[in-house]
Amino acid sequence: MQLTVWTYEGPPHVGAMRVATGMEGLHYVLHAPQGDTYADLLFTMIERRNKRPPVTYTTFSARDLGGDTAELFKNAAKDAYDRFKPEAMIVGASCTGSLIQDDPGGLARSLGLPIPVVTVDLPAYQRKENWGAAETFYQLVRALAGPSAPAPGTKRPERVEGARPTCNLLGPTALGFRHRDDIIEITSLLAKLGIDVNVTAPMTAKPTDIARLGNADFNVVLYPEIGAQAATWLQRTFGQPFTKTIPIGVSATRQFIEEVAALAGVDPAAVLEASASRLPWYSRSVDSTYLTGKRVFIFGDASHAVAAARVASDELGFKVVGLGTYSREFAREIRAAAELYGVEPLITDDYLEVEAKVQELQPELVLGTQMERHIAKRFGIPCAVISAPVHVQDFPARYAPQMGFEGANVIFDTWVHPLMMGLEEHLLAMFKDDFEFKNGAQPSHLGAGHAVLRDDAKEQPAPEMIVQNVISVPAAIWAADAESELKKIPFFVRGKARRNTERFANENGVATITIETLYDAKAHYAR
Amino acid sequence: MTVRMQACAASDAVREDTHLTIRQSGQREVFCGLTGIVWLHRKIQDAFFLVVGSRTCAHLIQSAAGVMIFAEPRFATAIMEEKDLAGLTDANIELDRIVTQLIERRPDIRLLFLVGSCPSEVIKLDLSRAALRLSQKFSPDVRILNYSGSGIETTFTQGEDACLASLVPVIPPTVASECSLLIVGSLADVVEDQFVRLFESLGIGPVQFLPPRKSTALPSVGPNTRFLLAQPFLADTARALEERGAQRLVAPFPLGVEGTTRWLAAAARAWGVDEALFEKVTQPYRARAQRALTSYKHELAGRRIFLFPDSQLEIPLARFLSRELAMELIEVGTPYLHRAHLAEELEMLPAGTTLSEGQDVDLQLDRCRAARPDLVVCGLGLANPLEAEGITTKWSIELIFTPIQGYDQAADLAELFARPLVRRARLVA
Numbered sequence: 044m045q046l047t048v049w050t051y052e053g054p055p056h057v058g059a060m061r062v063a064t065g066m067e068g069l070h071y072v073l074h075a076p077q078g079d080t081y082a083d084l085l086f087t088m089i090e091r092r093n094k095r096p097p098v099t100y101t102t103f104s105a106r107d108l109g110g111d112t113a114e115l116f117k118n119a120a121k122d123a124y125d126r127f128k129p130e131a132m133i134v135g136a137s138c139t140g141s142l143i144q145d146d147p148g149g150l151a152r153s154l155g156l157p158i159p160v161v162t163v164d165l166p167a168y169q170r171k172e173n174w175g176a177a178e179t180f181y182q183l184v185r186a187l188a189g190p191s192a193p194a195p196g197t198k199r200p201e202r203v204e205g206a207r208p209t210c211n212l213l214g215p216t217a218l219g220f221r222h223r224d225d226i227i228e229i230t231s232l233l234a235k236l237g238i239d240v241n242v243t244a245p246m247t248a249k250p251t252d253i254a255r256l257g258n259a260d261f262n263v264v265l266y267p268e269i270g271a272q273a274a275t276w277l278q279r280t281f282g283q284p285f286t287k288t289i290p291i292g293v294s295a296t297r298q299f300i301e302e303v304a305a306l307a308g309v310d311p312a313a314v315l316e317a318s319a320s321r322l323p324w325y326s327r328s329v330d331s332t333y334l335t336g337k338r339v340f341i342f343g344d345a346s347h348a349v350a351a352a353r354v355a356s357d358e359l360g361f362k363v364v365g366l367g368t369y370s371r372e373f374a375r376e377i378r379a380a381a382e383l384y385g386v387e388p389l390i391t392d393d394y395l396e397v398e399a400k401v402q403e404l405q406p407e408l409v410l411g412t413q414m415e416r417h418i419a420k421r422f423g424i425p426c427a428v429i430s431a432p433v434h435v436q437d438f439p440a441r442y443a444p445q446m447g448f449e450g451a452n453v454i455f456d457t458w459v460h461p462l463m464m465g466l467e468e469h470l471l472a473m474f475k476d477d478f479e480f481k482n483g484a485q486p487s488h489l490g491a492g493h494a495v496l497r498d499d500a501k502e503q504p505a506p507e508m509i510v511q512n513v514i515s516v517p518a519a520i521w522a523a524d525a526e527s528e529l530k531k532i533p534f535f536v537r538g539k540a541r542r543n544t545e546r547f548a549n550e551n552g553v554a555t556i557t558i559e560t561l562y563d564a565k566a567h568y569a570r
Numbered sequence: 571m572t573v574r575m576q577a578c579a580a581s582d583a584v585r586e587d588t589h590l591t592i593r594q595s596g597q598r599e600v601f602c603g604l605t606g607i608v609w610l611h612r613k614i615q616d617a618f619f620l621v622v623g624s625r626t627c628a629h630l631i632q633s634a635a636g637v638m639i640f641a642e643p644r645f646a647t648a649i650m651e652e653k654d655l656a657g658l659t660d661a662n663i664e665l666d667r668i669v670t671q672l673i674e675r676r677p678d679i680r681l682l683f684l685v686g687s688c689p690s691e692v693i694k695l696d697l698s699r700a701a702l703r704l705s706q707k708f709s710p711d712v713r714i715l716n717y718s719g720s721g722i723e724t725t726f727t728q729g730e731d732a733c734l735a736s737l738v739p740v741i742p743p744t745v746a747s748e749c750s751l752l753i754v755g756s757l758a759d760v761v762e763d764q765f766v767r768l769f770e771s772l773g774i775g776p777v778q779f780l781p782p783r784k785s786t787a788l789p790s791v792g793p794n795t796r797f798l799l800a801q802p803f804l805a806d807t808a809r810a811l812e813e814r815g816a817q818r819l820v821a822p823f824p825l826g827v828e829g830t831t832r833w834l835a836a837a838a839r840a841w842g843v844d845e846a847l848f849e850k851v852t853q854p855y856r857a858r859a860q861r862a863l864t865s866y867k868h869e870l871a872g873r874r875i876f877l878f879p880d881s882q883l884e885i886p887l888a889r890f891l892s893r894e895l896a897m898e899l900i901e902v903g904t905p906y907l908h909r910a911h912l913a914e915e916l917e918m919l920p921a922g923t924t925l926s927e928g929q930d931v932d933l934q935l936d937r938c939r940a941a942r943p944d945l946v947v948c949g950l951g952l953a954n955p956l957e958a959e960g961i962t963t964k965w966s967i968e969l970i971f972t973p974i975q976g977y978d979q980a981a982d983l984a985e986l987f988a989r990p991l992v993r994r995a996r997l998v999a
């Protein structure tokens with residue numbers, strides 16, 4: 044047993060639902076008790092889907108357990124077929140469904156439905172959501188594209204002279220972080236290179252589309268957590284190579300362009316030349332100087348976390364102080380990246396452990412999932428979301444991809460805005476003694492943007508309090524002159540100066556903080 | 571006691587003649603009883619709820635709770651893994667380890683509920699024995715109880731019923747010979763306080779509440795206890811209290827002006843409160859609440875409403891909507907119909923109301939679409955899809971999380987139904 048307060052991932056059948064819900068014309072019949080229908084609301088509420096997920100739950104009860112739950116499953120599958128007339132069906136069981144061992148696959152086959160029925164057997168007590176999505180997609184691809192596979196060892200025929208190269212986009216699902224917009228961004232980028240998209244899957248694909256995946260020249264794996272397993276099988280079976288670069292950030296996007304151009308045999312020069320992101324210039328503009336060395340903590344699924352670390356470090360000049368993931372399956376990728384930035388990799392799905400790490404590191408920016416957004420909110424640290432698990436605000440009304448050049452623009456805005464505006468910071472410092480400046484006033488740009496803080500205000504001690512409680516035990520005492528010197532420091536950095544000084548004092552066994560201690564600490568922490 | 575039993579029997583007979591009940595079994599689109607933890611942990615402030623279940627259970631509570639206000643909320647899930655399924659001995663050892671770890675981490679906890687789930691029940695992990703065993707280890711600092719919130723046993727609000735029923739055996743017996751009033755079912759603190767003031771003005775008391783705000787301040791119960799159900803989903807709790815000798819005061823539920831008045835009146839009768847005094851005390855409240863309802867009545871009168879089964883509050887709500895706001899009831903769904911506790915309510919519904927018990931969600935959606943109601947009350951999984959079809963909805967879970975009982979909340983309750991319609995009318999684009 045594992046004591047769990049909050050979970051990063053749902054059970055594996057929720058991953059299967061993400062695949063089914065992203066697709067068209069596929070229906071999922073799930074052997075599950077009634078409470079498991081909660082999962083529908085993830086899609087209808089968080090993603091604001093205008094249709095119910097294409098899932099039929101058998102909703103067996105204790106009463107049925109003595110009787111015939113197998114019959115219940117068969118009826119549910121039959122009714123679902125009659126009502127929804129899907130092109131194909133997937134069948135399986137949730138955690139409870141799997142315990143009663145009814146063999147949904149066998150039962151569904153016994154119905155003799157005139158459509159492909161694919162069994163997805165997900166070990167509910169070992170695996171989690173992303174794994175479930177990957178496995179479901181892989182099983183679907185095998186079952187639906189498998190029949191058109193060439194004999195093993197057959198060489199891929201050369202593309203017909205003059206035909207445009209084609210690829211599939213693999214990995215996007217329902218409830219994915221910005222998958223909706225990444226598809227558009229990458230499809231248009233590929234179009235500029237003269238490459239057509241054969242099929243995007245699972246999201247937007249029909250079962251009949253999955254069946255023709257083999258027609259493309261190569262695969263673009265947008266989200267390895269979900270698409271890599273299927274891509275590996277497609278490579279083996281159809282000889283389709285697949286991309287390794289995740290096009291998040293300007294340099295990765297350029298690298299991605301080169302990679303696909305090589306796979307497609309096209310010339311990337313014109314597209315690279317025209318590469319139009321504002322990020323590099325915005326990052327070089329003088330206003331961005333203040334971003335230098337901002338300490339950033341990054342946590343998410345491995346692909347997004349690794350990509351974020353690269354952008355943060357190489358394109359925004361931040362300092363990566365922490366890097367981690369909740370997906371153990373991709374621990375290796377995170378370890379490699381962590382080494383690059385000289386930080387301890389954090390591989391855990393224990394929310395409290397992540398929180399403790401953030402508290403310990405005291406970063407100036409947190410890039411994480413919805414879960415880290417809550418952590419950051421509690422500590423009063425600016426935050427931006429970079430990865431699933433997502434919440435309703437991660438499905439913005441506007442176009443907001445993470446990938447490609449437009450994605451880089453979006454990243455610049457969403458990561459930088461929560462931080463103090465550069466010029467504003469200078470102006471505040473210059474005018475700090477003006478009478479309009481009340482001690483303790485909030486910087487203006489934090490007013491509206493940090494409304495979220497107010498939501499929790501009733502429930503939580505002020506973030507400042509939490510931080511101090513933790514750091515300043517046992518507390519050194521401030522001498523009066525040091526205290527008044529501290530007041531001369533601009534208020535928006537005063538909290539940090541106080542914390543650093545107290546930490547310095549405690550670590551050096553200083554009982555009374557004098558003006559000298561203050562400046563000793565300043566020198567100590569100077570970068 | 572006799573009065574109550576007569577009421578039970580009578581209402582049953584009447585009901586069968588006047589209302590049409592649709593019973594279907596198919597896919598049920600409702601939460602399981604674990605969901606109750608979301609409001610129960612806020613109500614009992616020193617209790618911790620440990621679900622013994624799967625990742626699905628943890629995910630359900632997290633999704634239903636919606637916001638993660640607390641870093642360490644007073645609920646968690648002991649997620650079972652492959653090896654826990656292999657042998658019950660191991661599962662019990664694991665459970666003891668987790669509980670010990672939890673209690674060490676949260677010394678503020680006085681009451682721990684081990685909450686059973688579908689997986690724990692299917693593998694027959696006996697949580698009552700575990701609770702006994704662990705109680706011995708941790709008493710008197712922590713009391714450990716168990717109940718089931720599993721989806722194979724309980725639907726949504728039945729989780730609260732199971733939780734409260736598990737508390738009844740540890741409630742101390744009454745010592746005083748005077749009668750006391752017990753209000754059963756969780757209410758918002760603000761609503762409780764309003765009722766306390768009303769009962770005081772009526773000279774009714776002492777008044778106690780189940781669940782209590784602190785587990786260390788449990789009410790007492792005995793043959794002198796008269797209890798009023800504040801919620802319609804408390805069948806097991808009521809039975810357990812009756813076994814302790816307490817008597818249920820027959821009443822409709824305190825929703826709307828009429829429901830609240832008759833609910834208070836049931837207690838007033840039991841305490842022999844003078845009718846003139848009852849009139850004098852309640853009249854200003856009724857007048858104020860009715861005034862507040864007026865504008866919503868303009869909005870809602872004549873509108874056709876369809877309720878999907880969810881919290882078991884549907885029948886009292888339908889009674890309020892039809893009698894006080896003149897709405898037209900198309901179908902009133904409920905996951906489970908407790909005929910005895912709802913006898914008064916059923917009598918007050920317009921004759922011939924279509925009720926449905928249980929659910930086949932696809933067939934029910936067909937009926938709903940065909941009826942083109944003005945407003946649909948349904949769960950979160952159905953709301954946006956129906957809105958996208960042009961059908962205005964009110965999410966039912968809000969009815970559980972919002973204070974809606976009592977006079978001063980009657981208009982708030984009406985507003986919950988009016989708001990979606992007002993909004994729909996406002997939006998042009």
Ligand code: SF4
Nearest residue numbers: 078602627687688721
């Ligand atoms: S229905 Fe059962 S398995 Fe599903 S969340 Fe509820 S208790 Fe857990």
Ligand code: SF4
Nearest residue numbers: 578805808809910911
């Ligand atoms: S609990 Fe319900 S069924 Fe049982 S005696 Fe009381 S009213 Fe009747």
